[in-house]
Amino acid sequence: xxxxxxxxxxxxxxxxxxxSQLAALCYxxxxxxxxxxxxxxxEGGVCAVQGGVCIxxxxxxxxxxxxxxxxxxxxxPGVTHKALNTHLRDSGLWFPVDPGADASLCGMVATGAxxxxxxxxxxxxxxxxxxxxxxxxxxxLHTAGLGRHxxxxxxxxxxxxxxxxxxxxxxxxxxATLRLHPAPEATVVATCAFPSVQAAVDSTVHIxxxxxxxxxxxxxxxxxxxxxxxxxxxxxSVAPTLFLEFHGSEQVLAEQLxxxxxxxxxxxxxxxxxAKEAExxxxxxxxxxxxxxxxLALRPGYKGYxxxxxxxISRLPEILVQTKEDLKAQGLTGAILGHVGxxxxxxxxxxxxxxxxxLHRVMAFSELLGRRALxxxxxxxxxxxxxxxxxxxxxxxxxxxxxxxxxxxxAMLDPRGLMNPGKVL
Amino acid sequence: xxxxxxxxxxxxxxxxxxxSQLAALCYxxxxxxxxxxxxxxxEGGVCAVQGGVCIxxxxxxxxxxxxxxxxxxxxxPGVTHKALNTHLRDSGLWFPVDPGADASLCGMVATGAxxxxxxxxxxxxxxxxxxxxxxxxxxxLHTAGLGRHxxxxxxxxxxxxxxxxxxxxxxxxxxATLRLHPAPEATVVATCAFPSVQAAVDSTVHIxxxxxxxxxxxxxxxxxxxxxxxxxxxxxSVAPTLFLEFHGSEQVLAEQLxxxxxxxxxxxxxxxxxAKEAExxxxxxxxxxxxxxxxLALRPGYKGYxxxxxxxISRLPEILVQTKEDLKAQGLTGAILGHVGxxxxxxxxxxxxxxxxxLHRVMAFSELLGRRALxxxxxxxxxxxxxxxxxxxxxxxxxxxxxxxxxxxxAMLDPRGLMNPGKVL
Ligand SMILES: Cc1cc2nc3c(=O)[nH]c(=O)nc-3n(C[C@H](O)[C@H](O)[C@H](O)COP(=O)(O)OP(=O)(O)OC[C@H]3O[C@@H](n4cnc5c(N)ncnc54)[C@H](O)[C@@H]3O)c2cc1C
Ligand SMILES: Cc1cc2nc3c(=O)[nH]c(=O)nc-3n(C[C@H](O)[C@H](O)[C@H](O)COP(=O)(O)OP(=O)(O)OC[C@H]3O[C@@H](n4cnc5c(N)ncnc54)[C@H](O)[C@@H]3O)c2cc1C
Numbered sequence: 001x002x003x004x005x006x007x008x009x010x011x012x013x014x015x016x017x018x019x020s021q022l023a024a025l026c027y028x029x030x031x032x033x034x035x036x037x038x039x040x041x042x043e044g045g046v047c048a049v050q051g052g053v054c055i056x057x058x059x060x061x062x063x064x065x066x067x068x069x070x071x072x073x074x075x076x077p078g079v080t081h082k083a084l085n086t087h088l089r090d091s092g093l094w095f096p097v098d099p100g101a102d103a104s105l106c107g108m109v110a111t112g113a114x115x116x117x118x119x120x121x122x123x124x125x126x127x128x129x130x131x132x133x134x135x136x137x138x139x140x141l142h143t144a145g146l147g148r149h150x151x152x153x154x155x156x157x158x159x160x161x162x163x164x165x166x167x168x169x170x171x172x173x174x175x176a177t178l179r180l181h182p183a184p185e186a187t188v189v190a191t192c193a194f195p196s197v198q199a200a201v202d203s204t205v206h207i208x209x210x211x212x213x214x215x216x217x218x219x220x221x222x223x224x225x226x227x228x229x230x231x232x233x234x235x236x237s238v239a240p241t242l243f244l245e246f247h248g249s250e251q252v253l254a255e256q257l258x259x260x261x262x263x264x265x266x267x268x269x270x271x272x273x274x275a276k277e278a279e280x281x282x283x284x285x286x287x288x289x290x291x292x293x294x295x296l297a298l299r300p301g302y303k304g305y306x307x308x309x310x311x312x313i314s315r316l317p318e319i320l321v322q323t324k325e326d327l328k329a330q331g332l333t334g335a336i337l338g339h340v341g342x343x344x345x346x347x348x349x350x351x352x353x354x355x356x357x358x359l360h361r362v363m364a365f366s367e368l369l370g371r372r373a374l375x376x377x378x379x380x381x382x383x384x385x386x387x388x389x390x391x392x393x394x395x396x397x398x399x400x401x402x403x404x405x406x407x408x409x410x411a412m413l414d415p416r417g418l419m420n421p422g423k424v425l
Numbered sequence: 426x427x428x429x430x431x432x433x434x435x436x437x438x439x440x441x442x443x444x445s446q447l448a449a450l451c452y453x454x455x456x457x458x459x460x461x462x463x464x465x466x467x468e469g470g471v472c473a474v475q476g477g478v479c480i481x482x483x484x485x486x487x488x489x490x491x492x493x494x495x496x497x498x499x500x501x502p503g504v505t506h507k508a509l510n511t512h513l514r515d516s517g518l519w520f521p522v523d524p525g526a527d528a529s530l531c532g533m534v535a536t537g538a539x540x541x542x543x544x545x546x547x548x549x550x551x552x553x554x555x556x557x558x559x560x561x562x563x564x565x566l567h568t569a570g571l572g573r574h575x576x577x578x579x580x581x582x583x584x585x586x587x588x589x590x591x592x593x594x595x596x597x598x599x600x601a602t603l604r605l606h607p608a609p610e611a612t613v614v615a616t617c618a619f620p621s622v623q624a625a626v627d628s629t630v631h632i633x634x635x636x637x638x639x640x641x642x643x644x645x646x647x648x649x650x651x652x653x654x655x656x657x658x659x660x661x662s663v664a665p666t667l668f669l670e671f672h673g674s675e676q677v678l679a680e681q682l683x684x685x686x687x688x689x690x691x692x693x694x695x696x697x698x699x700a701k702e703a704e705x706x707x708x709x710x711x712x713x714x715x716x717x718x719x720x721l722a723l724r725p726g727y728k729g730y731x732x733x734x735x736x737x738i739s740r741l742p743e744i745l746v747q748t749k750e751d752l753k754a755q756g757l758t759g760a761i762l763g764h765v766g767x768x769x770x771x772x773x774x775x776x777x778x779x780x781x782x783x784l785h786r787v788m789a790f791s792e793l794l795g796r797r798a799l800x801x802x803x804x805x806x807x808x809x810x811x812x813x814x815x816x817x818x819x820x821x822x823x824x825x826x827x828x829x830x831x832x833x834x835x836a837m838l839d840p841r842g843l844m845n846p847g848k849v850l
Binding site for chain 1: 492494495496497517536537538539543547548550551560564565566567568569570571572573574575576577578579580581582583584586587589590591595606607608609610630633634635636638672673674676677680735736737738739767768769799802803804805806807808809810811815818819822823824826827830831833834835837838849850
């Protein structure tokens with residue numbers, strides 16, 4: 001959606017020393033620096049709006065250190081979340097944060113990414129223990145101290161947290177120490193269709209209130225389900241649907257499943273089915289993760305635009321219903337799906353790239369949705385970040401003093417304004 | 426331990442407008458400002474080392490907003506964690522972070538506090554959604570935007586995280602929006618004695634690796650157990666001991682308990698007993714929470730000094746064994762206990778206030794312990810903060826670039842250096 005603006009040059013450093021030298025050189029010469037992970041970001045974060053040098057970090061792709069007993073790992077910026085989990089396969093541990101694309105873990109740090117497992121395991125914010133950062137001038141910062149990988153600390157200001165979600169505007173992340181989790185002993189997936197959006201969201205709230213430790217709870221609207229049925233050969237009802245996943249021992253799973261079924265049935269669910277076998281589970285999640293492509297396939301030749309908001313969970317039903325109405329009023333094709341356990345959802349909009357008027361309506365719709373979320377005490381982005389397109393909404397979200405504080409932070413770490421300029425602020 | 430240095434004046438503002446006016450007045454006049462919660466901090470955070478005005482926030486003690494469906498609450502700075510949980514009693518929700526003292530929730534934000542439940546529910550860092558902060562000059566900042574209480578966001582820099590653990594040096598926290606959790610349906614406590622420290626810690630690691638969702642896992646050494654037996658009329662073995670707690674449904678608890686028992690027995694535990702009834706559970710936790718006073722009672726007339734470090738969990742056995750030897754070598758009476766599920770532990774030292782030489786040995790011991798933790802990739806404080814006494818250790822922990830970044834952060838928000846001066850940096 002954000003028109004691609006190429007940099008003046010792309011470089012592929014092999015190690016942190018080279019990144020540091022590059023940063024020092026660019027900074028000294030007044031050249032913009034754009035960090036690049038895997039380019040899957042959805043808010044135009046890697047557009048070189050002022051030209052400059054794109055520092056592509058994909059060649060730094062080593063897993064530097066794995067501490068099984070300490071549940072931690074140190075990765076270079078080219079390692080993706082799938083690559084890490086493949087590496088961990090027989091270790092008994094895994095890294096749960098899973099955006100739909102196979103993004104780089106340091107790119108995920110940079111955008112404050114999350115995904116389907118956040119409701120139980122947290123987002124990147126809760127799963128980063130330490131960062132190695134090349135500051136704009138080339139200096140090397142270890143946000144929690146060199147080589148440290150403790151689980152918690154009260155020592156000084158939280159520098160790690162400052163760089164999570166900074167979208168490449170404060171420095172280049174050259175290594176991340178991440179928190180790992182024990183792999184679940186057993187897993188069960190359930191799908192469940194509802195007569196209304198309200199019934200699906202009410203079930204979500206009740207499941208959370210009953211302290212059922214659900215690992216994933218994803219909402220897919222009727223449009224998404226229709227697209228998934230066609231694209232991934234599912235045979236589900238075309239209705240508001242929840243995909244749920246539970247992790248634990250066999251016995252615990254049976255109990256969780258039973259509770260979830262009771263709760264959804266109390267809310268009028270008309271179809272509840274579960275799958276234990278790895279194959280069937282993979283099929284369902286592959287369908288969920290391909291929803292983007294499934295929706296795209298509804299209108300061949302169209303482009304997809306994904307927007308992302310997050311609200312307090314009690315406000316989900318009203319914003320979802322309003323959004324459906326807005327789509328209809330604007331004559332737009334859009335699918336709604338999301339991580340409802342966190343109050344977070346996306347709208348995937350289809351737009352004819354040849355039709356500037358439709359493009360305009362899509363942008364207006366996206367802004368309206370952001371403002372609806374803000375009016376309900378929510379945020380204009382739950383996980384995709386601000387990038388280029390949501391800078392106005394950020395101002396409305398955090399207010400004048402918040403913006404001023406962010407601007408001073410930026411000026412403190414990047415006084416010449418050369419780190420990924422034009423993003424976030 | 427930190428000699429009390431009184432401020433020039435103490436004020437008790439009644440509302441945020443008064444806090445803001447006070448801050449503006451002091452700042453304009455070059456007068457130091459010291460925020461005061463309930464004064465239970467252990468690192469001298471409220472000492473007025475340069476005189477000035479202590480802003481005591483205890484009169485602002487309202488629970489401003491409770492959003493049951495959204496699992497969130499907004500509290501003024503005078504509300505303590507016990508007061509909040511009393512208020513929540515019949516709501517089905519609770520706030521799990523529980524330092525041993527009944528501290529104010531905003532003081533807990535300020536120190537990045539945690540406690541016995543952090544292994545399952547996280548520390549303050551993971552449980553603060555938004556903060557209202559009076560900046561040194563009197564301006565009002567809402568770190569996540571006015572009135573917002575979403576569960577996650579990727580919008581701009583993480584200002585909330587910057588103030589958690591800032592120990593009153595960046596601004597006055599006048600309200601906190603906290604994340605609540607569903608109250609556990611049922612609870613069971615177990616205690617378990619071991620032949621060695623190593624066996625107790627190995628059990629901890631194995632329980633975590635087996636993904637048993639333990640809610641609390643506390644270590645108490647032989648000295649602590651002896652003190653608790655005497656002070657709280659327990660009848661436990663005088664040996665390295667774990668106190669465990671599990672939360673869930675009846676059926677889930679039975680399974681968790683059985684697994685924990687198997688694991689501890691594999692590690693040579695010689696006594697495992699569990700308690701389900703509220704009364705017996707309270708008795709055990711009351712003993713744990715009174716450990717400080719129990720240890721003090723070992724030497725009437727002595728004062729207690731508590732130090733706090735955190736290491737990667739695999740390094741716990743060696744640092745605990747070394748610490749025991751250091752105590753012996755230094756001829757000091759000290760008890761070791763802690764939140765071992767996080768790798769965090771405390772050493773409670775007894776010191777004759779009339780004996781400057783012993784005082785000196787205690788300080789030297791505490792510094793040595795901090796350095797041992799640092800050498801094992803740990804932190805010099807897991808939860809008590811830096812305050813006055815650990816500033817040198819902080820420098821060793823985060824290094825020159827880390828310190829420089831923290832100093833610039835401080836200068837950015839507090840250019841005149843008047844917010845709680847002499848602390849942290
Ligand atoms: C089909 C699809 C599904 C998706 N689903 C999700 C989802 O469920 N949840 C979610 O959170 N996101 C999702 N995304 C968005 C995207 O995957 C995430 O934003 C991801 O974190 C981006 O990582 P990346 O490595 O591709 O970063 P890039 O796109 O390369 O960069 C993103 C931003 O981070 C900066 N950056 C990248 N690497 C670094 C670094 N090492 N140091 C400093 N700055 C850096 C860039 O400058 C840019 O501003 C999805 C995207 C697609 C295409
Ligand atoms: C017996 C005992 C057991 C303890 N156990 C634990 C434990 O298990 N875990 C743990 O983490 N801690 C523990 N502590 C330490 C203490 O309870 C925590 O540090 C607590 O968070 C301090 O809160 P307070 O309100 O008493 O803060 P205070 O002592 O009043 O202040 C502490 C610091 O925070 C600042 N501050 C306080 N309120 C504000 C505000 N509203 N805005 C800005 N700055 C503010 C002060 O300036 C000071 O620097 C224990 C203490 C005791 C005495």
